[in-house]
Amino acid sequence: MRPALHDIERRILAELASAGAALDEEAISRSTGLGIDQVRRGTEWLRHKGLATVEESLARTVELGEAGAAAARDGLPERRLAEMLIDGPVPLRDAASRLGDEFGPAMGAARAHGWVSADAKDVSLAGRGPPPPSPEEAVLRELAGRGTVAESDVADQAALEALSRRPGMVTVSEVAARSVTPTREGADAAGGAQEAGAIDVEADAPVVYPARAHPLREAIAEVREAFVTLGFSEVTGDLCQPCFWNFDALFTPQDHPAREMQDTFYLEGMSHTRFAGAPAISAVSAEHKAHWGPTWSPAESRRSVLRTHTTCATLRHLAETRPERARAFALGSVFRNEKVSYKHLVEFNQVEGVVVGADVTLRGLMGIQAEFYRRMGMERVKFWPTYFPYTEPSLQSMVYSESLGRWIELFGMGILRPEVTRPLGIRGRVLAWGGGIERVAMLRSGLSDVRELYANRLAWLRGGGA
Incomplete structure (x- = not known):
């Protein structure tokens, strides 16, 4: 006789069957609308009943740091340097005064992207008009829009690595991840086989309030x-x-x-x-x-x-x-x-x-x-x-x-x-x-x-x- 399932368990099994592969608990929470604590509780119930296996591993997550949040809002130093030069060359002394401590990193990154050129006195744009967005800027926009994400989900890993070398741009954390996979019995239950099985005799009966006189x-x-x-x-x-x-x-x-x-x-x-x-x-x-x-x-x-x-x-x-x-x-x-x-x-x-x-x-x-x-x-x-x-x-x-x-x-x-x-x-x-x-x-x-x-x-x- 198959065990009776709670609604949380049925929803988790249905999502696993729909995905056709193992899912981590955060992904299940996002797709089912269940709270993360409900998902964790439900996966433990399924594991105890032999309807799912749960594997634990360490996952790396990444999010914007304090400097990264400021850069997403105001622009990276090299972008602000390039915008300063749109109207023409600027004396190196003036550019350094306006960017302060960020002038050195801004010049280095801008030269690496081929955005600027400089002589002994002035710095100017290497091309016409504003430079196109850099890979680092694309990663900044992605993290600003999504918040905390798995490191492996970031599209441009090289750009992420470049940003991580800059102080305060991104914060990388390691968290325990739990991957849930349905067993064969769990797959059968997800297909509705459990409905013909056991009845939970300990389930609460619905509360009914019949009509009565005041x-x-x-x-x-x-x-x-x-x-x-x-x-x-x-x-x-x-x-x-x-x-x-x-x-x-x-x-x-x-x-x-x-x-x-x-x-x-x-x-x-x-x-x-x-x-x-x-x-x-x-x-x-x-x-x-x-x-x-x-x-x-x-x-x-x-x-x-x-x-x-x-x-x-x-x-x-x-x-x-x-x-x-x-x-x-x-x-x-x-x-x-x-x-x-x-x-x-x-x-x-x-x-x-x-x-x-x-x-x-x-x-x-x-x-x-x-x-x-x-x-x-x-x-x-x-x-x-x-x-x-x-x-x-x-x-x-x-x-x-x-x-x-x-x-x-x-x-x-x-x-x-x-x-x-x-x-x-x-x-x-x-x-x-x-x-x-x-x-x-x-x-x-x-x-x-x-x-x-x-x-x-x-x-x-x-x-x-x-």
């Missing part, structure tokens, strides 16, 4: 499933609500700070006309006047607002159906006019629920909440007394986060006040609770910043939000 959508779905399996029915409501159901019916005074523009999104130029029956509006108005003062504005009650909670949906459901016993919840988007921060969003998702019955108790509500948290994977739960405007008594639930190492506030809860249920004709005691789902998703994902849920970081999403 971690927040998964949390919303699990919250919904948890309450449905606990015997609750889901109710829905509009995102745009009259202030009557969003505030007034929940015993929130019309001058309460939560109803101000900086806390709530009002819809300009929009109001509701048929949002509740006249008896309910009258009863809620009377309740407000009895507790919050004689002024109650019907116009304020009709104003349109983006709902700040989902309690308005369940409360309206209870007011319209007036059940003796019920379990209901509402889940959806709510809006708060708050500055976005690590724990606040302008729009977020909230779940809110109610339990109606003559014998329901606050202790039973604590049990429902504890069971809900358990189904969401949160085992350590505690409650403590707090204050909410439309429940009495009221509790705050706390869940311990192992990843954050501290207790986190989650849902608020309590028993709806009679001032809420009585005007709407709701009989029996009503347990209520509510809270943001983003906070639940944060705890499950180990996040400390709610904005990360909406950052769309692919690495986090591909990891399942963990």
